[in-house]
Amino acid sequence: MAEPDTVTRILDTAEVLFAERGFAETSLRNITSKANVNLAAVNYHFGSKKALIQAVFARYLDPFTLRFHAALDELEAQHRHDGSTIPLEELLETMARTVLEVPAERHSLKVFMRLLGLAYSQAQGHLRRYIQEQYGSVFRRFTELVRRATPELPDAERFWRLHFVLGTVIFTLSGLDALRDIAEQDYQDHVSVRDLVRRLRPVVVSAMQAPLPELPAQEAV
Amino acid sequence: MAEPDTVTRILDTAEVLFAERGFAETSLRNITSKANVNLAAVNYHFGSKKALIQAVFARYLDPFTLRFHAALDELEAQHRHDGSTIPLEELLETMARTVLEVPAERHSLKVFMRLLGLAYSQAQGHLRRYIQEQYGSVFRRFTELVRRATPELPDAERFWRLHFVLGTVIFTLSGLDALRDIAEQDYQDHVSVRDLVRRLRPVVVSAMQAPLPELPAQEAV
DNA sequence: ACACTGTTCAAACGATTGTTTCCAACTGTT
DNA sequence: AACAGTTGGAAACAATCGTTTGAACAGTGT
Numbered sequence: 001m002a003e004p005d006t007v008t009r010i011l012d013t014a015e016v017l018f019a020e021r022g023f024a025e026t027s028l029r030n031i032t033s034k035a036n037v038n039l040a041a042v043n044y045h046f047g048s049k050k051a052l053i054q055a056v057f058a059r060y061l062d063p064f065t066l067r068f069h070a071a072l073d074e075l076e077a078q079h080r081h082d083g084s085t086i087p088l089e090e091l092l093e094t095m096a097r098t099v100l101e102v103p104a105e106r107h108s109l110k111v112f113m114r115l116l117g118l119a120y121s122q123a124q125g126h127l128r129r130y131i132q133e134q135y136g137s138v139f140r141r142f143t144e145l146v147r148r149a150t151p152e153l154p155d156a157e158r159f160w161r162l163h164f165v166l167g168t169v170i171f172t173l174s175g176l177d178a179l180r181d182i183a184e185q186d187y188q189d190h191v192s193v194r195d196l197v198r199r200l201r202p203v204v205v206s207a208m209q210a211p212l213p214e215l216p217a218q219e220a221v
Numbered sequence: 222m223a224e225p226d227t228v229t230r231i232l233d234t235a236e237v238l239f240a241e242r243g244f245a246e247t248s249l250r251n252i253t254s255k256a257n258v259n260l261a262a263v264n265y266h267f268g269s270k271k272a273l274i275q276a277v278f279a280r281y282l283d284p285f286t287l288r289f290h291a292a293l294d295e296l297e298a299q300h301r302h303d304g305s306t307i308p309l310e311e312l313l314e315t316m317a318r319t320v321l322e323v324p325a326e327r328h329s330l331k332v333f334m335r336l337l338g339l340a341y342s343q344a345q346g347h348l349r350r351y352i353q354e355q356y357g358s359v360f361r362r363f364t365e366l367v368r369r370a371t372p373e374l375p376d377a378e379r380f381w382r383l384h385f386v387l388g389t390v391i392f393t394l395s396g397l398d399a400l401r402d403i404a405e406q407d408y409q410d411h412v413s414v415r416d417l418v419r420r421l422r423p424v425v426v427s428a429m430q431a432p433l434p435e436l437p438a439q440e441a442v
Numbered sequence: 443a444c445a446c447t448g449t450t451c452a453a454a455c456g457a458t459t460g461t462t463t464c465c466a467a468c469t470g471t472t
Numbered sequence: 473a474a475c476a477g478t479t480g481g482a483a484a485c486a487a488t489c490g491t492t493t494g495a496a497c498a499g500t501g502t
Contacts, residue, residue: 006480022343024245027459038481043461045479120396121342122243128399156410160420163400164389168428171388172381175341178349179384189377199381202431207389210427213419227449248489259451264491266449 007045009035015056015107019114023053023122054130057119060103060112061131065138068098072141088149092204095142096197109193110176117174150208157212165204172196228266230256236277236328240335244274244343275351278340281333282352285323286359292319293362309370313425316363317418330414331397338395371429378433386425393417 004012013035017026028049032039046052071094079086103109119127143162150158172179173196183189191199225233234256238247249270253260267273292315300307324330340348364383371379393400394417404410412420 022245024243028461029459039460040462040481041479049460117342120392121338156404156408157420159404159408159410160393160400160412160417161424163393163396164421164424167389167392167396168385169388171341171392172384175384175388179381183377183380187377187380189380191377191381196381198434199378200385202434203382203385203428206427206431207424210423213423249491250489259449260490261452261492262450270490 006037006041009037010042010045010052011056011059014052015059015111015115018053018056018118019111022118053127057115057127057131058134060107060115061135064098064102065135067102068095068138069141071098072145076145085148086145088146088208089205091142091145091149092201092208096201100194100197110173113170113173113176117170120170154212161208161210165207168204168207169200172200227258227262230258231263231266231273232277232280235273236280236332236336239274239277239339240332243339274348278336278348278352279355281324281328281336282356285319286356288323289316289319289359290362293366297366306369307366309367309429310426312363312366312370313422313429317422321415321418331394334391334394334397338391341391375433382429382431386428389425389428390421393421 010031014026014031017031017034020026028042029039032042042049042052046055075086075090075094099112100109103112119131122128143158146162147155147158153161173193176193176196180191183191224230231252235247235252238252238255241247249263250260253263263270263273267276296307296311296315320333321330324333340352343349364379367383368374368376368379374382394414397414397417401412404412
């Protein structure tokens, strides 16, 4: 088998170690020694550790945004000539399918989700800002379609609910290994990622379609 | 005003810095200089940085478990003499009330939630293990009550759904500041923590009561 | 007065971090 | 074959990390 080139070996090793231990807890020496490349290679090829982290994300997110845009194009085309709005279930289904599809090619979904979870829980959130700036457009397109699919929801309410379910998905899938251990020993429940997605589906839909909250209690202190 | 003692000053400063920047990214020198105590004070009073982190959690979780046990006692007593089972909404309501109540006294709920989020997203999860071991009993008691409140759910399904909503709550409240910024500038929506809890209520209830997923791939091996 | 306790302090320890330097090895063009 | 430019590698860089040390300090009891 032909050895992958240095850049690829670094990325492959880095994403696994980052996912396992976090960014600050993973040293460049850790990565380079496990990847069998020289320590200086990271700074040579990527410039800095921070740039390496962003490169790891880009390798997942670039193909994801591409495919997701394509999938949304197709979805919109289907519903254009009959003039119907895309139902919420189809939107969520499309997103789920794309998320499952992308890393399945070469990388691991578990790693991808763990990285996303880390990015969002990251301290001052300069990673979250990077993701928001770099990939915010596809997210805005998605939310606009969700808006048309759920006209009964006030804009602010929909915004929060989308983040509620985002939390559910990222939290669950990024902590998958630990949760799976507990589930197996407590309930003899052997669950795959696809099982989990199947379990998530009705929960997410119900969450989005939940009744509106009662009117805000008297604000002001 | 009387200066709090050294231990308290360290804890007060540490929890804020940990919540802002994470555990690995916050150095002891950072904490001690801001708290106006000597660097060696941390190792003297707590033994190690890891022990300090656990102490920060204990200061939140110890009073929480105490009050939550008491609240559940009261709830069970109310429903004992009329023989009814405690409805899910009341269970969730009680938990929410306790969570809001505890840090309100002296510390910040935002900090508490951020710490919880960090603990769960933490790498190898030795913090999660610590929390699980130290405070697992109150969580098990709660899940057992939820079990009686939702007899129609298979055990495994309820387990996963509880973690789904746990993800929603922790993810949302721990990333509150960043999300609030976006919400305000995009929707002129000024939310307080209590607003968010009000918004969470119907979503969480609907998520727990969502229809069962379509037929399992292969349940019960 | 002394000894004993718990606490604070400045200084240093060894280890590890991200990054840079300098030279050898290689690649492709002339 | 000779050169120029790119890539690889071992070593060193300065900075920062958590932790330890030993002395000074303040009370308390005898």
